[in-house]
Amino acid sequence: MAVMANGLRLKTARDLFMACPAIARDMRTLPTEQPSIEFCRxxxxxxxxxxxxxxxxxxxxxxxxxxxxxxxxxxxxxxxDGTDHELLAYVRDWVGEPDSPRHRAAVSQAEAAPPTTPGAWIALAAGWRDNGSVAGGSVAGAEAPSALQPFPAAHAVNAGVLAGLARVALADRFAVLSAFVEMGIQMAEVEALRQSADAYLQPP
Known part of the structure; x- marks a missing residue:
């Protein structure tokens, strides 16, 4: 689902909750009419x-x-650990070339592992996104979608980042969390600008 921030497609927190109701299963705070970035901060x-x-x-x-x-x-x-580093390498390659059969196969194989570590959750998110982006909900030669598949990829992304944060020393955790959120906000703003430019360049 392509979500645009800050005055573009999904301007407010309520817009996001309406577009993706699954978010209500992952957080308790109710949405408002605040702009998405303001609500996030x-x-x-x-x-x-x-x-x-x-x-x-x-x-x-x-x-x-x-x-x-x-x-x-x-x-x-x-x-x-080493396994998480390997899984993140698969994810990095997949993000760079999501249509590559080799990268899809690697992510699909990683997706089959139980999501018990931060890296495994992120690999699962990539697999779920891949399954949702091709006809029939699966990649040729891939395993059947996970039993958790009814959740969106964002659910696994959230779980992976929070699992990583849980390993950070308590004294440092809020600072690290804040840095991650600011990075996410910056990426949302960049994505919004990119998609706005793409829409502008579309022929009438």
Missing amino acids: GLLAGRVPEEAITFCAYLLPDRAAVWWAHECLSHLSELL
Whole structure:
């Protein structure tokens, strides 16, 4: 789902909740008519700042959200094991060439693993996004979609980033969380500008 921020397609938090009702399963704060970016920063300053991560995961278009999660976890590399690093490498390659059969196969194979680590959740998000972007909901030669597939890719992105944050020392966690949210907001604004430019260049 391509979601645009800051005055473009989905201007307000309520717009996002209406476009993607699944977000209500991942956060308790009710939406308002505030602009999406303003609402997100309000979540960061609120009682449950982790909900700003959730909001970013749903605000970004799926592929951008997966890349955002990859970048977040890359900043926590010393807290991840070798398997997570391998999974993130698959995700990086897939984001760069999402139509590559080789990268799709690698992500599909990674998706089959139980999502028990931050990297596994992000690989799952890429797999879910891939399954939803091709006819029939699956990639040729890939495993059947996960039983969790009714959730959008943003659900797995959110879970992966929060799982990574849970490994950060408590004294540092809010600063890291804030940096991740600001990165997500910047990416949302860049995506919005890019999609606006694409729409402008479309022939009438």
